[in-house]
Amino acid sequence: MSEFPAYDEVHVISDIHMGGKPGFQILRETQRLANYIRWVAAQRPEGRVALVLNGDVFDTLAEDIRGYVAVDEATATLTRIMDDKSFSGIWEALADFVKKKGRTLVIVIGNHDIEVSFPSVQRLILSRLAGEDLLARARIEFSTTGAGHTCLVGNARVFCTHGNEVDAWNYNRYEDLAKVARRLNAGRSLEPSEWYPNAGTRMVKEVMNEVKRRYAWIDLLKPETSAAVGTLVVLDPSQAAKINSLLSILGERQRGSGQVDQRLSAEGFQPRQATGAPAITVDQLLGPNVSAGIQGGGPAGAQTADDMLLAAEKGFKQPGARATPANETLGTGGLIWDRLTGWITGVGKDEALRRALKDWLADDKTFDITDQDDTYKQVTASVGASTDFIVTGHTHLERAIDMGGSRYYFNSGTWIRLMRFSDAMLKDAASFKPVYEALTDGGMETIDKAKFGGESFVMDQASAVSISLEDGKVVGRLTHIEGDGTGKPRVIEQFARP
Structure with a gap:
């Protein structure tokens, strides 16, 4: 048995930023996203497929919360976001996804949705997507300690992490988040002034x-x-x-x-x-x-x-x-x-x-997909040589870079508008x-x-990364999801690892 989960395909998207009330929302292509999730669910009917939401799935910073992190109102805040008609269709599609055999949903923490680290929020998401269906609940994984998500596709090791872990502006203090979770489970609260x-x-x-x-x-x-x-x-x-x-x-x-x-x-x-x-x-x-x-x-x-x-x-x-x-x-x-x-x-x-x-x-070089920006430099410097594909998000800027030695780096960009x-x-x-x-x-x-x-003025660019086993090779692709999201994504760049 492998120490990491193995899939036939992994699809990665990030920086969805669901949050804010109408007029304050930066995610526009919600129907396209819901349809794309259903498209991913339909791939490899008899195989194993993972969908990784690689950070900043929610955007609680766009919500009216006390202080800088939603603590007592965390579940109420995320319930409001999931119930918002702008976003509810996405959650319906995710619920359909985890009901399918051989599908796995992975939710990685970002820096705009740190509340996902709280046990109460994870229970809320599990309940919303799977109810009491134990098999569906088992198909949902959380990565909230800054460790990212590692898995295998064929003979390739894939590592997904949001990318804020190397960003001095936006690092998460995971140890402090764990302390908040312990307080909440113990029936205690956190004053806004206590969180810096x-x-x-x-x-x-x-x-x-x-x-x-x-x-x-x-x-x-x-x-x-x-x-x-x-x-x-x-x-x-x-x-x-x-x-x-x-x-x-x-x-x-x-x-x-x-x-x-x-x-x-x-x-x-x-x-x-x-x-x-x-x-x-x-x-x-x-x-x-x-x-x-x-x-x-x-x-x-x-x-x-x-x-x-x-x-x-x-x-x-x-x-x-x-x-x-x-x-x-x-x-x-x-x-x-x-x-x-x-x-x-x-x-x-x-x-x-x-x-x-x-x-x-x-x-x-903001929109140059080959630009080796700071996130690329610092993440790749921190990841071991045994990792074949590295996938980040965070910057909202898609990247596809051949690192040499049959190793590749992708940034999955974003689904929000960009000017x-x-x-x-x-x-x-x-x-x-x-x-x-x-x-x-x-x-x-x-x-x-x-x-x-x-x-x-606004770029119509919904980005995703896919890594799949094809004819004995592992192929990584940076893609754009276009139109209503029901069609096959358009390939922007691809690398095949023998």
Whole structure:
């Protein structure tokens, strides 16, 4: 008997992000997803097929919960999501899936659905999908300790993990999640103040969610740590006050860096310099055009945005510090407010945003499926050579990379909408004007309908990864699910392992 489950086919999707009320939801293709689940269920009728939901299945950060994690209201929150008519069809399809012999559903924890680690939530999901059917319940597995899911397809070892395990912004403290579960089982609660979130969670809850109420599309922008943050500051300079939050959020990101090293390895922690990702600064987040505006176009060697923020923070925290416009109005953000709004007023908000986007997207490889991004580098460095296929998610950016030696890496992308700025859109003020108008409208419906140069603003790209045994070879594919989801997925890239 193998120590790992063996399948004829494994299908992996991630970053579904079911959550939020209408108008606050970023998953659109729900019927397509339900039909795709049924398509997977119909494969290899006499064989063994697994469907892996590889993290961020739910998005509790889009829900109205107390604090940063739903504890007492965890089951109520997930029940609301599953009952929402936007998502209920997906759960009906999953229930049909686990009723079929030879099917296995694996749910891997992400960083937007950490409540799945709680026993009460797992019991809720089991009950919703399988009721009292013990065979159906046995076909559902959870991976919530950061270990991912390992299985075999033919002679190939497959490892699926969300990918936030190596992300200093969004790491999960699995040990603390286990403590919460022990409290809940013991009839105790957790005060919101007791849970200190990671930097990514703070960014979503403290910054992005408020902005999302005005600009519903902000979650769709990539890369999120530069384009999204900078865009919100340029579109609405009053959000410069959020820079105050960014200082502590960036600090938490740096603390997180010390916890993610070798998280996937059994060897324990290694020195930061050996495996760590580089620090991210406010200047990097905002880009040279916005940073120059904040600095007032000063000469080379002038204070960076980070220097200014730290100086303001120091003065603001000093006991008995004299009140000034900088700390009286926005705390650490007052000086930045003055300079940023002056810069935007000088060039025009639309032109300021166009210039900033050109900064952030210069030499951008966001949508290059062969780009060896940080998630690829850090996950592959942490996974043993005996693993033949590695599948992640988390970044929302699909990847298909031949690692050499008959080993392959995939990122299963996402099912939520993604926005993509083309060079033609950013070419000049005239070409950017209709784009700017669509952005400032703020509504998701406007973004969904927008087309520029005959090209849709929102990418219609629902991604999946499949790994299957075919004629003695194990074939891995990155695919797109199109139309209503009932047809065979379109192959984007494939690798065959002998």
